[in-house]
Amino acid sequence: MSGPAKRGLAGPGTLSGATPPQDEAAMLPAEPLADLAAQHGLRPSALRPSLPAYCRQLWQRRHFILAFATARNVAMYTEARLGQLWQVLTPLLNAAVYFLIFGVLLGTSRGIPNFVAFLVTGIFIFSFTQRSFLVASRVINDHMSLIRALRFPRACLPLGYVVLELQQLLLSMVVLFAIVLISGEPVTLYWLLLIPALILQALFNVGAGMIIARLGAGVADFSQLLPFLLRTWMYVSGVIFSINTLSALKDHAKLQAVLHANPAAVYIDLVRYAVLRSQRLSMPGAKPYNQSHCAFYNLHRSVEPYWSAYCHAAPLSGPSVLWLLGAGWAVAALVIGFVFFWRAEARYGRG
Amino acid sequence: MAEPMVIVDDLHIVYRVFGAGGDKGTAAAALLRMMRRQRRPSIREVHAIRGISFVAYRGDAVGVIGRNGSGKSTLLRAIAGLLPPDAGAVYTTGEASLLGVNAALMDDLTGDRNVVLGCLAMGMTRQEARERYQEVVDFSGVGEFIDLPMRAYSTGMASRLRFAIASARSHDVLLIDEALATGDAEFRRKSHRRIGELRTQAGTVFLVAHNLNEIEETCNRVIWLEKGRIVMDGEDVPAIIDAYVQASGGERRERTPVSS
Numbered sequence: 001m002s003g004p005a006k007r008g009l010a011g012p013g014t015l016s017g018a019t020p021p022q023d024e025a026a027m028l029p030a031e032p033l034a035d036l037a038a039q040h041g042l043r044p045s046a047l048r049p050s051l052p053a054y055c056r057q058l059w060q061r062r063h064f065i066l067a068f069a070t071a072r073n074v075a076m077y078t079e080a081r082l083g084q085l086w087q088v089l090t091p092l093l094n095a096a097v098y099f100l101i102f103g104v105l106l107g108t109s110r111g112i113p114n115f116v117a118f119l120v121t122g123i124f125i126f127s128f129t130q131r132s133f134l135v136a137s138r139v140i141n142d143h144m145s146l147i148r149a150l151r152f153p154r155a156c157l158p159l160g161y162v163v164l165e166l167q168q169l170l171l172s173m174v175v176l177f178a179i180v181l182i183s184g185e186p187v188t189l190y191w192l193l194l195i196p197a198l199i200l201q202a203l204f205n206v207g208a209g210m211i212i213a214r215l216g217a218g219v220a221d222f223s224q225l226l227p228f229l230l231r232t233w234m235y236v237s238g239v240i241f242s243i244n245t246l247s248a249l250k251d252h253a254k255l256q257a258v259l260h261a262n263p264a265a266v267y268i269d270l271v272r273y274a275v276l277r278s279q280r281l282s283m284p285g286a287k288p289y290n291q292s293h294c295a296f297y298n299l300h301r302s303v304e305p306y307w308s309a310y311c312h313a314a315p316l317s318g319p320s321v322l323w324l325l326g327a328g329w330a331v332a333a334l335v336i337g338f339v340f341f342w343r344a345e346a347r348y349g350r351g
Numbered sequence: 352m353a354e355p356m357v358i359v360d361d362l363h364i365v366y367r368v369f370g371a372g373g374d375k376g377t378a379a380a381a382l383l384r385m386m387r388r389q390r391r392p393s394i395r396e397v398h399a400i401r402g403i404s405f406v407a408y409r410g411d412a413v414g415v416i417g418r419n420g421s422g423k424s425t426l427l428r429a430i431a432g433l434l435p436p437d438a439g440a441v442y443t444t445g446e447a448s449l450l451g452v453n454a455a456l457m458d459d460l461t462g463d464r465n466v467v468l469g470c471l472a473m474g475m476t477r478q479e480a481r482e483r484y485q486e487v488v489d490f491s492g493v494g495e496f497i498d499l500p501m502r503a504y505s506t507g508m509a510s511r512l513r514f515a516i517a518s519a520r521s522h523d524v525l526l527i528d529e530a531l532a533t534g535d536a537e538f539r540r541k542s543h544r545r546i547g548e549l550r551t552q553a554g555t556v557f558l559v560a561h562n563l564n565e566i567e568e569t570c571n572r573v574i575w576l577e578k579g580r581i582v583m584d585g586e587d588v589p590a591i592i593d594a595y596v597q598a599s600g601g602e603r604r605e606r607t608p609v610s611s
């Protein structure tokens with residue numbers, strides 16, 4: 001490539017920085033560069049695509065999102081000796097710990113029929129949202145090298161991780177079915193409601209996860225804080241107690257309504273309603289109001305746990321209201337989260 | 352006149368670096384700072400690119416040379432659209448892909464999964480990814496290690512695989528940042544040929560390398576950066592490289608004959 005003739009031109013001593021062979025200006029065209037760019041249809045490189053174009057790109061990458069989730073799922077436990085068995089063991093151990101503390105030691109089980117199934121359902125459903133949020137808060141920083149190496153819509157990453165968490169959830173659902181059946185609940189057509197409930201929750205996780213992914217990418221303090229926020233959220237979402245029948249909430253209808261309307265409680269209640277007959281039967285308002293039965297329940301919770309059904313329904317606790325809330329949260333989170341994440345698309349590589 | 356592919360117009364890039372020191376780094380110091388409502392003293396601004404303009408055309412292979420910290424990698428990241436300009440603008444045709452030495456893809460996944468995921472992430476369909484798979488693996492020369500996690504790879508193997516993945520698709524603008532530095536002689540020859548192919552597939556290639564011979568073998572144009580400014584920019588590659596070597600106080604290079 002570099003022939004002897006060319007090399008002769010650059011003989012020693014004939015060149016220095018002060019007398020360049022072709023200076024910078026000589027390489028530039030005469031017209032303003034912005035005009036030249038416009039004329040040839042060049043676009044600013046740091047410009048994010050339009051929202052419809054972004055959606056199209058994302059749809060085009062659907063195979064990537066699925067393959068990414070599967071690959072991550074497989075890689076997650078490759079170092080552990082028990083391997084993929086941990087996918088089932090982790091939720092089981094989680095449930096065992098919470099049962100020990102809240103069921104046996106603290107006795108929050110009082111007045112809740114089939115507490116084990118109630119608790120395990122709550123934990124599995126809540127941890128789907130919890131884990132989705134935790135990975136979302138780190139997803140941009142953890143995949144910085146991938147982001148800097150290849151160009152793809154960054155929303156693939158939080159999306160891929162929610163798909164991954166959904167795959168894990170489906171495995172824990174198998175565990176859940178086993179626990180529910182062993183604890184004496186029947187299989188009914190209500191179980192089919194599990195499918196729309198999980199779909200709504202997954203959509204909510206995707207949307208809210210995108211908000212968290214952008215916050216986590218921008219402010220490093222956020223991912224430090226998030227675990228504490230999530231733990232607080234878990235304790236107010238009726239995972240380990242029932243918002244319907246907790247005696248401390250009896251005279252605070254507004255607070256009860258707020259707790260019921262929060263998305264985690266909504267999705268947990270929807271799944272419990274689908275899978276647990278004991279919950280459907282014991283829900284306050286499930287039977288016509290009976291003052292003496294209700295009073296008896298409030299005095300002797302463990303004796304007749306199903307008599308909570310004779311009390312007044314708690315605000316925002318009916319199934320139809322819950323379905324509306326669940327759909328509303330999912331749509332709102334998805335729309336807001338997606339737009340919020342997309343608006344920072346060009347900045348995720350900065351680090 | 353040739354069609355411009357990349358236009359850099361009076362570009363300025365400023366990094367805001369956190370944790371640059373100047374703070375004792377204890378919790379008490381952080382609290383005191385917040386009570387006094389001071390800005391974080393540890394934020395320092397580094398003006399990495401100070402007004403660069405050039406136009407690169409279809410089929411160009413542009414080498415970028417300069418000392419450490421002269422702004423080479425920053426320039427590439429700006430062209431790739433990963434760093435928004437503080438002033439000025441970068442215009443490109445289509446998409447610019449950056450292939451950096453630190454682009455580890457996914458360390459905990461096996462090589463073959465990295466190949467498939469990389470191809471899919473670049474927008475290939477499953478079918479295309481399957482078709483390209485063997486070609487990428489063969490080109491990388493990783494051989495039997497392909498089913499090991501990438502963290503088990505040597506630096507050279509990892510960078511070969513990364514280059515093989517990134518070059519599996521034709522790019523409008525390909526930016527290569529020291530990615531070939533760790534390859535052995537045979538791989539350098541192969542990648543040299545591949546870069547040539549990418550150029551003819553209607554692309555523009557930018558190459559940052561400390562190995563000046565590599566620039567000279569590969570590039571038809573070279574840009575010499577110093578402290579975020581262009582010192583020289585031209586198509587007489589050997590002359591500029593010689594000037595650069597002289598300015599940095601080095602000996603004149605022994606040029607190895609190239610088989611291209």
